[in-house]
Amino acid sequence: MSEISDSEIHEIVQRVLQQVLGASMSAPVSTNPAPAQPQASGRKAVAIGADHGGFELKEALKADLTALGFDIQDVGTNSKEAVDYPDFAHAVAQAVSSGEAWRGIMIDGAGIGSCIVANKVPGVRAGMAYDYSSAVNSREHNDTNVLTLGAGLIGASLAKQIVRTWLTTEFAGGRHTPRVDKIKSVERKYLK
Numbered sequence: 001m002s003e004i005s006d007s008e009i010h011e012i013v014q015r016v017l018q019q020v021l022g023a024s025m026s027a028p029v030s031t032n033p034a035p036a037q038p039q040a041s042g043r044k045a046v047a048i049g050a051d052h053g054g055f056e057l058k059e060a061l062k063a064d065l066t067a068l069g070f071d072i073q074d075v076g077t078n079s080k081e082a083v084d085y086p087d088f089a090h091a092v093a094q095a096v097s098s099g100e101a102w103r104g105i106m107i108d109g110a111g112i113g114s115c116i117v118a119n120k121v122p123g124v125r126a127g128m129a130y131d132y133s134s135a136v137n138s139r140e141h142n143d144t145n146v147l148t149l150g151a152g153l154i155g156a157s158l159a160k161q162i163v164r165t166w167l168t169t170e171f172a173g174g175r176h177t178p179r180v181d182k183i184k185s186v187e188r189k190y191l192k
Contacts, residue, residue, distance in 0.1 A: 046167075047095035047104040049075040049088035051114075054107030054151040056080070057159055061105065064160050068167070073101050089114035089148070093121035096145050104146040105163060111150035118146045122191055125183060130154060135162045139169035141176050142183075 046065055050058035055077055062072050075091035077083045085108040092104040092114075104124075106114040111128040118126035126146035127138035130153060138144040147166050149159055171180075 043069055043071045044102040045071040045073050045095075045100065047073040047075055047092045047101035048106070049092040049104075050077055050107040050151070051085035051088055051109070052077060052080050052082050053085075053109040054149070057107050057149065057151040057156060060156045061107070061159060061163055064163065068164070070167075085109075085114050086117045089117035090121065093118035093124045093126065093146055097121045097123040102145075103167065105149065106146065107149045107151050107159075109150060109152040111148040111153070115146075115148040118148065122187060125180070129162045129166060131158070132161060132165055135165040136169050139166055140172040141179075143171040143176070143180050 048058055048062060048065070058074075062074065065072055073095055075095065076088055085106075089106045089108070092101075092106045095101040096104040104118070104126075106118060106126075108114045111130070115126045115128045118124050124146050125142055125144045126148055127134075127142055127144040128148045128150070129135040129138055130150065135147070138147070144166075147163065149162065151159075154162070
């Protein structure tokens with residue numbers, strides 16, 4: 001049995017993505033974090049939060065994010081003691097909305113409730129991802145800036161893959177730009 005090179009694996013992944021997302025996939029998935037507004041340290045800040053069910057996964061992801069060169073803005077929780085996810089999802093979303101953080105990640109038991117909360121904050125486009133394809137799609141098609149994860153649904157290895165993919169995938173623009181603009185337009189109607 002022969003070994004498969006990294007470039008061959010990358011090519012296979014690109015073909016699978018084209019099949020899953022459609023032949024018109026306009027932007028390849030990047031393997032390096034995209035440049036953004038640097039923080040005081042010159043690095044991009046990622047706000048991260050969790051409820052008690054996501055605490056352990058948050059801690060594991062923080063170490064990975066630091067290794068990838070991101071500044072971490074941890075909004076809590078800081079233990080497995082029971083807390084309410086809306087408080088932390090709101091704090092992550094607020095950090096992104098205000099510009100304190102480039103992107104945000106929130107972990108609760110399923111990821112659904114936190115996604116709902118985060119999407120209530122103006123300027124936030126939160127998406128829940130549960131595999132590689134949903135992470136890519138949320139960035140390429142929807143230009144999400146907050147990622148929610150369900151610690152009860154995915155393990156640490158998959159979560160790390162999702163986060164790396166989500167952080168390194170660019171918004172495709174093109175035919176998706178008017179759709180994201182419509183999302184923003186709906187939001188503006190309710191801000192008045």
